[in-house]
Amino acid sequence: MSDLKRTALYDLHVSLGAKMVPFAGYEMPVQYAAGVMKEHLHTRNAAGLFDVSHMGQVVLRAKSGKIEDAALALETLVPVSILALAEGRQRYALFTNEGGGIMDDLMVANRGDHLFLVVNAACKEADIAHLRSQLCDTCDVTPITDRALIALQGPEAEAALATLVPEVAEMKFMDVATHHWDGVDLWISRSGYTGEDGYEISLPAADVSRFSEALLALDVVEPIGLGARDALRLEAGLCLYGSDLDATTSPVEGALEWAIQKVRRRGGAREGGFPGAERILDELENGAPRRRVGLLPEGRAPMRAGTGIFAGDVKIGEVTSGAFGPTLQAPMSMGYIDTAHAATGTVLEGEVRGKRMPLTVADMPFRPSNYKR
Amino acid sequence: MKYTEDHEWLRVDGDVVVVGITEHASTQLGDVVFVELPETETQVAKGDEICVIESVKAASDIVAPVDGEIVEVNDALADNPGLVNEDPIGEAWFFKMKVEDMSQLDALMDEDAYNDMID
Numbered sequence: 001m002s003d004l005k006r007t008a009l010y011d012l013h014v015s016l017g018a019k020m021v022p023f024a025g026y027e028m029p030v031q032y033a034a035g036v037m038k039e040h041l042h043t044r045n046a047a048g049l050f051d052v053s054h055m056g057q058v059v060l061r062a063k064s065g066k067i068e069d070a071a072l073a074l075e076t077l078v079p080v081s082i083l084a085l086a087e088g089r090q091r092y093a094l095f096t097n098e099g100g101g102i103m104d105d106l107m108v109a110n111r112g113d114h115l116f117l118v119v120n121a122a123c124k125e126a127d128i129a130h131l132r133s134q135l136c137d138t139c140d141v142t143p144i145t146d147r148a149l150i151a152l153q154g155p156e157a158e159a160a161l162a163t164l165v166p167e168v169a170e171m172k173f174m175d176v177a178t179h180h181w182d183g184v185d186l187w188i189s190r191s192g193y194t195g196e197d198g199y200e201i202s203l204p205a206a207d208v209s210r211f212s213e214a215l216l217a218l219d220v221v222e223p224i225g226l227g228a229r230d231a232l233r234l235e236a237g238l239c240l241y242g243s244d245l246d247a248t249t250s251p252v253e254g255a256l257e258w259a260i261q262k263v264r265r266r267g268g269a270r271e272g273g274f275p276g277a278e279r280i281l282d283e284l285e286n287g288a289p290r291r292r293v294g295l296l297p298e299g300r301a302p303m304r305a306g307t308g309i310f311a312g313d314v315k316i317g318e319v320t321s322g323a324f325g326p327t328l329q330a331p332m333s334m335g336y337i338d339t340a341h342a343a344t345g346t347v348l349e350g351e352v353r354g355k356r357m358p359l360t361v362a363d364m365p366f367r368p369s370n371y372k373r
Numbered sequence: 374m375k376y377t378e379d380h381e382w383l384r385v386d387g388d389v390v391v392v393g394i395t396e397h398a399s400t401q402l403g404d405v406v407f408v409e410l411p412e413t414e415t416q417v418a419k420g421d422e423i424c425v426i427e428s429v430k431a432a433s434d435i436v437a438p439v440d441g442e443i444v445e446v447n448d449a450l451a452d453n454p455g456l457v458n459e460d461p462i463g464e465a466w467f468f469k470m471k472v473e474d475m476s477q478l479d480a481l482m483d484e485d486a487y488n489d490m491i492d
Binding site: 040 | 403404406407409425427429430431432451454
């Protein structure tokens with residue numbers, strides 16, 4: 001694994017008994033000694049600590065110094081209202097391409113005098129190149145490579161983090177703020193990717209080990225690997241770029257209309273003006289031929305990525321993510337099917353090892369999320 | 374006990390052979406969430422894929438370790454697949470076979486040879 005990068009927490013992962021695997025160019029912990037199932041349930045019942053330092057952190061600052069100019073510049077690349085994003089708030093966004101497909105999904109935070117972006121690890125080089133080539137006239141694009149990123153997720157996350165940083169208890173879902181711990185500046189958002197309440201914390205790489213150790217010293221906090229993270233996000237109905245979204249998938253196909261505010265849609269004050277607007281604006285009004293849906297297989301056998309989905313003899317789609325849900329105690333999948341069959345409750349069949357098994361189109365999240373709104 | 378390169382154990386019990394997976398295999402698989410067992414009275418040949426184990430990580434097959442007939446399967450695994458992690462070499466046996474030619478077992482590994490293989 002010599003050509004793989006390591007995060008600042010590598011030594012801590014190894015000391016905690018992690019099994020390290022290659023992921024998006026990094027050696028990352030897929031699980032610790034407890035195993036995927038226990039780690040998953042611990043996150044749902046207490047608090048889980050995740051290393052997400054492989055993700056890309058980028059500061060976008062307008063050359064004019066005005067946050068509005070950075071917001072308007074970024075709006076040329078995403079079908080999302082960034083101008084309306086208040087200081088101290090974060091929202092989900094999508095980089096689209098000329099074909100109306102999704103280049104990456106990301107989080108955008110308004111941190112007062114600049115925008116702070118968190119992008120997927122596998123896409124970060126391309127995203128940074130895209131931002132630079134498209135916005136170089138108006139903005140400075142600064143990759144933040146000296147900061148780690150960790151997530152603390154679960155019903156005990158607030159109480160646990162508040163023992164070190166009391167101010168976090170006041171934050172609401174999707175708030176962002178800078179707080180301090182032992183002289184270290186923490187860029188905190190109340191968000192995550194598990195369907196639980198929790199926080200993501202960007203902090204200097206030099207301090208992340210001792211901060212993580214201080215969290216892990218608390219009884220309720222355990223380290224959680226990528227294996228559990230995948231089933232947690234799937235139970236929460238959250239899509240994973242590269243699995244459930246790619247450069248050919250449009251936001252409407254991806255069932256991500258909620259991320260596109262009215263002001264960017266047809267008839268809105270800042271209608272269009274992002275790559276692929278023609279297709280995306282049309283699909284927002286008229287729908288798309290296929291759609292991402294939740295799928296609940298009958299029985300206990302998971303239907304994993306690549307499982308064909310059939311209505312009668314006709315193949316109408318494919319699973320893009322599937323696993324056994326430790327909280328659900330049942331298998332769950334998400335995938336793309338012809339929109340004609342996408343109504344909740346529709347019974348279809350998935351083909352597993354040559355056998356057709358029933359599965360039902362289901363609403364997501366598969367279990368209620370616990371965000372602190 | 375005899376062992377295969379596919380991490381199965383075989384225990385002779387009267388005129389049948391009981392088959393399961395090793396502790397090493399169950400640890401490598403991670404938490405098992407689903408087991409699909411063969412039908413009884415099925416004739417199987419060595420190497421046939423006859424069981425599926427799904428863990429939180431992936432699906433894996435169990436192959437027939439020798440030629441024979443499936444005479445009993447462990448239905449408890451369907452209801453409680455986690456037994457494979459809790460007691461892989463005891464309660465979590467997968468199936469029992471009537472073996473045509475017991476000398477096929479001689480070609481399998483003993484415990485020392487298996488432990489050498491997984492080291």
